[in-house]
Amino acid sequence: MATKKAGRKPQSPQPIPLPARPGAVEAPIVKNHTISVLVDNEPGVLARVVGLFSGRGYNIESLTVAEVDPKEALSRINIVTSGTPMVIEQIKAQLGRLVPVHRVTDLTMLGASVERELALVKVRSTGDKRIESLRIADVFRARALDSTIDSFVFEVVGTTEKVNAFIRLMESLGLTDVSRTGVAAISRGAQSI
Amino acid sequence: MPSEPMIGARLLLKALVEQGVEDIFGYPGGAVLPIYDEIFKQNRIRHILVRQEGGAVHAAEGYARSTGKVGVVLVTSGPGATNAVTGLTDALMDSVPIVCLTGQVPTHLIGNDAFQEADTVGITRPCTKHNYLVKNVNNLARTIHEAFHVARSGRPGPVVVDLPKDVVLAMGQYVSAADAKPKSYRPQVKGDATSIEQAVELMRTAKRPLFYCGGGVVNSGPRASKLLTELVRTTGFPCTLTLMGLGTFPASDPQYLGMVGMHGLYESNNAMHDCDLMIAVGSRFDDRVTGKLTAFSPNSRKIHIDIDPSSINKNVRVDIGIVGDIANVLEDMLAVWKAKKTSTDRKALAPWWKQIETWRARKCLSYRHDSKIIMPQYALQRLYDLTKHRDDVYITTEVGQHQMWAAQFMRFDKPNHWLTSGGLGTMGYGLPSAMGVQVAHPDALVIDVAGEASILMNIQEMSTISQYGLPVKVFILNNEYMGMVRQWQELMHGGRYSQSYMSSLPDFVKLAESFHAVGLRATKPEELDDVIREMIACPKAVIADIRVDQKENCFPMIPSGAAHNEMLLGPADQAQKPTSEEGMVLV
Numbered sequence: 001m002a003t004k005k006a007g008r009k010p011q012s013p014q015p016i017p018l019p020a021r022p023g024a025v026e027a028p029i030v031k032n033h034t035i036s037v038l039v040d041n042e043p044g045v046l047a048r049v050v051g052l053f054s055g056r057g058y059n060i061e062s063l064t065v066a067e068v069d070p071k072e073a074l075s076r077i078n079i080v081t082s083g084t085p086m087v088i089e090q091i092k093a094q095l096g097r098l099v100p101v102h103r104v105t106d107l108t109m110l111g112a113s114v115e116r117e118l119a120l121v122k123v124r125s126t127g128d129k130r131i132e133s134l135r136i137a138d139v140f141r142a143r144a145l146d147s148t149i150d151s152f153v154f155e156v157v158g159t160t161e162k163v164n165a166f167i168r169l170m171e172s173l174g175l176t177d178v179s180r181t182g183v184a185a186i187s188r189g190a191q192s193i
Numbered sequence: 194m195p196s197e198p199m200i201g202a203r204l205l206l207k208a209l210v211e212q213g214v215e216d217i218f219g220y221p222g223g224a225v226l227p228i229y230d231e232i233f234k235q236n237r238i239r240h241i242l243v244r245q246e247g248g249a250v251h252a253a254e255g256y257a258r259s260t261g262k263v264g265v266v267l268v269t270s271g272p273g274a275t276n277a278v279t280g281l282t283d284a285l286m287d288s289v290p291i292v293c294l295t296g297q298v299p300t301h302l303i304g305n306d307a308f309q310e311a312d313t314v315g316i317t318r319p320c321t322k323h324n325y326l327v328k329n330v331n332n333l334a335r336t337i338h339e340a341f342h343v344a345r346s347g348r349p350g351p352v353v354v355d356l357p358k359d360v361v362l363a364m365g366q367y368v369s370a371a372d373a374k375p376k377s378y379r380p381q382v383k384g385d386a387t388s389i390e391q392a393v394e395l396m397r398t399a400k401r402p403l404f405y406c407g408g409g410v411v412n413s414g415p416r417a418s419k420l421l422t423e424l425v426r427t428t429g430f431p432c433t434l435t436l437m438g439l440g441t442f443p444a445s446d447p448q449y450l451g452m453v454g455m456h457g458l459y460e461s462n463n464a465m466h467d468c469d470l471m472i473a474v475g476s477r478f479d480d481r482v483t484g485k486l487t488a489f490s491p492n493s494r495k496i497h498i499d500i501d502p503s504s505i506n507k508n509v510r511v512d513i514g515i516v517g518d519i520a521n522v523l524e525d526m527l528a529v530w531k532a533k534k535t536s537t538d539r540k541a542l543a544p545w546w547k548q549i550e551t552w553r554a555r556k557c558l559s560y561r562h563d564s565k566i567i568m569p570q571y572a573l574q575r576l577y578d579l580t581k582h583r584d585d586v587y588i589t590t591e592v593g594q595h596q597m598w599a600a601q602f603m604r605f606d607k608p609n610h611w612l613t614s615g616g617l618g619t620m621g622y623g624l625p626s627a628m629g630v631q632v633a634h635p636d637a638l639v640i641d642v643a644g645e646a647s648i649l650m651n652i653q654e655m656s657t658i659s660q661y662g663l664p665v666k667v668f669i670l671n672n673e674y675m676g677m678v679r680q681w682q683e684l685m686h687g688g689r690y691s692q693s694y695m696s697s698l699p700d701f702v703k704l705a706e707s708f709h710a711v712g713l714r715a716t717k718p719e720e721l722d723d724v725i726r727e728m729i730a731c732p733k734a735v736i737a738d739i740r741v742d743q744k745e746n747c748f749p750m751i752p753s754g755a756a757h758n759e760m761l762l763g764p765a766d767q768a769q770k771p772t773s774e775e776g777m778v779l780v
Contacts, residue, residue, distance in 0.1 A: 018391050019512055040377060043326070048318060055319050086506060093503035099323040099343055099378045 032061060032082045033108040034115060034185045035092065036193055040100035041067050041075040048098050049077055058083065058091050062117070062160070062182040074102065080160075080183050105193040112188040118181045119163045120145070121154045125174030133173040140166045151176075201330045201361035202231040205294070208337035210237050211370055214265050216256065216632055217241065218249040222269025223309060224296025227361045241632055241661060244653035246273050248625035250280020250351075251651070254289045255629030258612050259587055261414060263344050264629065266293040271309030274355075275316065279619060281351045282320040286616025287437060288412055290349035292340050293321075299359035300328055313355045322350030323378075328357070330365030338373040347380030348501040349412055380500060384517030384525055392472070392496045392513050393529045399470035400541035401493075401548075402430040405453060405482075408437030408615065409475020409499055411608045413519035418442070418608045420523035421474060427530060428537055431549055433461040435476050437615040440605030450549065454482040455751050456597040459557035459760060460549055462749070465490050466757035467548070473497040475519045478508040479616070480779075488756035498522050557749045557762055558601055567718050569595065569670045569741040573602035573642070576668060579725050585637040586610065587630045591623040591647030594676035594747045599642040621650025624667060628654055631663040638666070638729060645671040645738075646695050655708035658734045666728050667736045669701060672743045680746045685772050705736035714738040753779035 039045045046065055053060050062080040067073070081091060088106070095104045107113040121142070123133045126149075133152060137144065142156035156166045160183060167178055187193065199207075205228060209217070218241045221229045232240050243249040246268045253264025268277050274295040284291045298307040314326045323343050325336050333356075340352040396402060404425055410417045418441045425432045425448055432442045433453040442449055451458035453465055462484075465471070471493045476482070478497075483489045486508065495511040497504070498519060505514035515522055529535075560570040573595075580586045581604070588603050589612040590596040596613055605611050612630065614622035627641040641648075648669055658665050670676075678693040702712030711731050715724040721739070728735045750761045754776020761767050 018394065044314060044318070047315070051319055086510065090503060090507055093501075093505070093507075097348075097501065097503055099375075102377050 028084050030082050030084055031088075031108075032080055033088050033106055034113065034183060035079045035081060035095070036105045036107055036185060037077040037079065037095055037101055038103040038193065039075050039077060039098075040102070041073045042100060045075070045100045046077070048100070049079075049095065052094055052098065053079075053081070053091075056094065058087065064182040064184050078183055078185050103193055105187070107185050107187055110187050113185050114188060115159055115183050115185040116157060117160050117163050117183050118155065118157045119167065120177075120179045121156060121167060121170055121175065122151060122177040123154065123170050123174045124151045124176050126150050129173045133170060136166070136169050136173070142166060196367050198364045198366055200227070200231075201333050201356075201363050201365055202227040204330070204334050204365055204367050205337060205356070205361065206231050206235060206238065207367055208334045208370075209265065212338065212341045213262070214238055217265045217267050218243055218252040218256070218629065219267030220244075220246050220249060220269065220273060222273050222296060224270035224298060224358045225267060225273075225294075225356070225361075227358065228267065228294070228296070228356070240267070242657065243625065244656050245651070246276035247279050247621070248628070248651050248654040248657065250277050250284065250291065250293065251619070251622050251625035252629035252632070252654075253291050253293075254280065254284050254287075254622075255589060255612055255626030256633045257289050257291060257629075258411070258626075259609050259630040260633045261609065263290040263292055263341055266291060268293065269296040269309065270298055270313070271311045273309075274311055274313040278316060278320055279617075281317055281353065283614055283617040283619045283622065284351040285320055285322060287614065288349050288408060289351070290344040291351035292337075292344050293351060293353045295353055295355050297326070297355045297357040300357045301359070303357065313353065317353045320351075321353050322348075324353035324355065326355040326357075327360050330360050330363040333360065333365060334368040335373040338368070338370040339375045342375050343378055346378065348409075348504075381502070381516050382500070382518040382521055384498065384515040384522035386525070388513050388515045389522065389525050390529055392515065393526060393533065393535055395470055395494055395496060395513070396428060396430075396472065396530075396537070397535050398538055399430075400538055401468045401545045402428070402470040402472065402542075403464050403468040404430055404432040404442075404472045404474065405435070405465065405476055406432065406438045406441055406474040407435035407476030409477075410438055410441040410519050411475075413475065413500070415608060417475075417518075417520035417523060420520055420527060422446070424523055424527055424530070427527065429539075429542060430472070430537075431464055431546070433457070433464065435479070435482055435615075436600055436613060438476065439600060439611045440608040441475075443606040444604035445606055452600050454479075455484070456601065456747055456749065457482075457751075458601070459555050459749050459762065460552035462751065462757040462760055463552045464549055468493045471495045473499075473511070474523070475499060477504045480508070481615075483508060484751045485754055485756045485775075490757070555762070557760075560745070563742065564718060566742045567715060567721055567739060569598055569672065569745055570602060571718065572668075572670060572715075572721060572739050572741055573598050575721050576640070576642075576725055577603050579722065580638065580640075580729065583638060585634065587612065587627070587634065587637055587639045589613065589623040589627040589630065589639070589641045591641070591643045591650075592618045592620045593644045593647060593678075594672075594680065595642055595644045595647075595670040597677075597747045598670070603642070620647040624648060624651050624665070625654045627665045627667075628658050628663055631658075631665050632661070635663075639664075640666045640668050643667055643669045644676060645669050645673065645698055645701070646675045649699075652704070655705070655710060655734070655736075659709040663734060664732055665734050667734075668728070669736065669738050670741050671698075671701070671738050672741050672745070673698065674743060677747070683746065684752065684767065685777060701736050701738035705734075708734075710734035710736060712736050712738065714740070716740040752776055
């Protein structure tokens with residue numbers, strides 16, 4: 001039976017490119033991803049997103065939420081999470097399954113994006129330390145929003161790394177309080193999510 | 194044109210009628226009294242009064258799964274809603290479309306710890322596909338339509354609509370389904386054409402292929418089962434089914450290998466392990482199926498068709514994932530197959546089938562026959578033999594050994610006739626579920642294959658069954674043990690049967706009689722056939738108490754933490770292969 005057609009059948013009439021085989025064992029490379037989720041601005045929607053992360057054991061490194069389109073009542077949630085590629089794929093698929101979710105975008109996968117975080121940093125010190133804190137704030141382009149004789153409140157804006165670096169430096173200069181917004185992120189270029 | 198304003202409870206019933214609802218399973222209470230008042234005033238929708246809200250949800254599951262329609266539940270606030278949680282979780286795990294209407298305290302009391310108040314939306318958020326709290330009567334009808342849409346579209350699931358008492362008493366406007374288009378929920382139903390072509394290409398060259406199909410095919414509808422059968426027969430590939438998929442491919446077909454998984458057949462599991470191409474259709478690589486993940490089908494390429502993108506690459510990495518409605522994808526796949534005049538690698542398939550025949554020859558379902566004691570497998574074999582001539586048989590089960598034996602010995606040629614709690618494994622599922630099936634199919638033969646432990650979890654529903662004259666048959670394999678617990682204790686805990694013996698069991702014959710049903714009992718093999726015949730012939734509900742061997746274990750079995758090719762085929766294997774440390778922590 002097999003020989004009947006063998007003569008006129010080429011190997012494959014139109015070779016269809018097949019996807020590469022997935023590796024047998026995935027190297028467990030845990031990476032941070034910034035995911036933007038466009039959701040209906042309705043009661044409980046944040047609880048759904050956060051509950052999904054806690055219920056399925058995913059990490060949240062940072063989270064920001066605010067309404068971005070009052071006309072359509074849409075909010076944007078920016079989540080910085082970490083996981084292996086398989087876990088990140090699963091997180092995105094699970095988010096996409098939620099009924100009030102309109103769109104899920106992985107800004108890290110998309111390519112270039114800008115990410116910013118704002119922190120308010122309170123430092124209490126006098127003398128050399130006070131002067132040093134002001135000098136470092138200048139280097140980081142942090143603004144002093146409030147000042148007393150022995151304290152400053154700085155506002156620093158930048159990437160998470162920059163904010164972390166600023167806070168680390170302030171630790172030895174009388175750091176008392178930190179309040180951070182979490183990451184807001186958007187893709188570079190003309191395309192929107 | 195706006196219609197006359199009417200009170201919320203009436204808007205609700207009007208929306209249910211427009212959604213084609215004929216039966217509701219429920220239980221009244223303070224917060225839902227206005228809705229019950231409206232139910233009293235109409236006769237389009239029949240209300241089935243259950244005896245506990247958990248029973249209502251399982252009944253709606255049976256109703257939904259046997260008809261393909263959305264099952265509807267109505268319960269009151271607080272305890273009514275919390276009692277429904279198990280059923281909702283069960284429906285979520287097994288993708289059963291349910292709309293559960295829960296009463297709620299009036300909006301001005303929400304958050305005040307009012308009488309019979311519970312945060313229903315909060316409690317049910319992780320155990321529903323979606324849920325709503327209706328705070329404005331003018332959104333009520335729209336929300337009901339959206340709830341039905343969400344429950345039945347995409348991967349089906351349970352949806353809760355929480356209804357504060359003041360909202361169902363307020364006057365509002367009706368919105369018809371056509372004017373209530375959901376904003377954001379649009380699941381992908383059409384599969385990607387390139388992926389389908391790639392899949393066909395893999396199938397063309399496969400040497401040891403295998404179809405592995407599950408409950409998603411049932412959910413896609415009877416058309417999906419027909420197309421699946423056509424595709425399997427066209428290719429000539431072997432086909433195995435999951436517990437939830439039984440019936441989607443005919444059990445009588447020679448290409449059918451039987452159930453796969455922990456208590457699946459030797460031939461199925463070995464074929465899963467050795468295949469070079471796995472075509473997963475509406476199945477989700479559940480841990481009961483895969484066994485040890487690192488040893489799962491190590492040498493195969495995998496195609497996965499599913500409507501839920503999150504099912505793909507969740508547990509097992511696949512080569513080609515196709516998101517779409519199963520029926521649509523299979524139709525496209527068949528079209529590509531025919532258009533390209535595809536033929537399979539018959540030269541390679543012949544030895545593959547030969548290998549499968551040698552596995553089949555092991556006859557892994559054989560069991561010890563006994564002339565004095567009824568073997569549980571024998572009881573189910575006879576139940577199947579004495580009912581197989583009918584095509585209106587529906588089997589539901591509870592959870593445990595009897596469930597696995599039923600899956601092995603009851604054979605199904607059509608979908609929607611087998612109802613079991615697969616994902617959540619809910620003891621007490623079978624009786625209310627059978628009740629729901631019987632409500633939808635009054636003349637059918639509906640049998641709940643039960644264990645004596647599981648049946649007691651929702652035994653109160655015998656009262657419902659009697660009230661509505663539902664001729665449900667309860668077939669109890671009574672071994673006086675929680676059989677599966679006892680089996681695992683024997684395998685992993687040195688036979689220390691901690692709390693798994695059921696003492697002080699009721700007399701099931703008298704219990705049946707007290708519920709106005711008929712009680713039967715078989716204790717010897719020669720009594721079995723007569724009891725089964727009498728049970729089937731009886732026009733009333735029946736509890737048949739079948740006293741079976743107390744010590745029999747369910748085989749074949751992949752012990753937890755083991756691979757598909759490390760099955761235990763019987764007691765002899767059990768002694769030789771102790772469970773690994775890794776397996777001990779698994780469920």
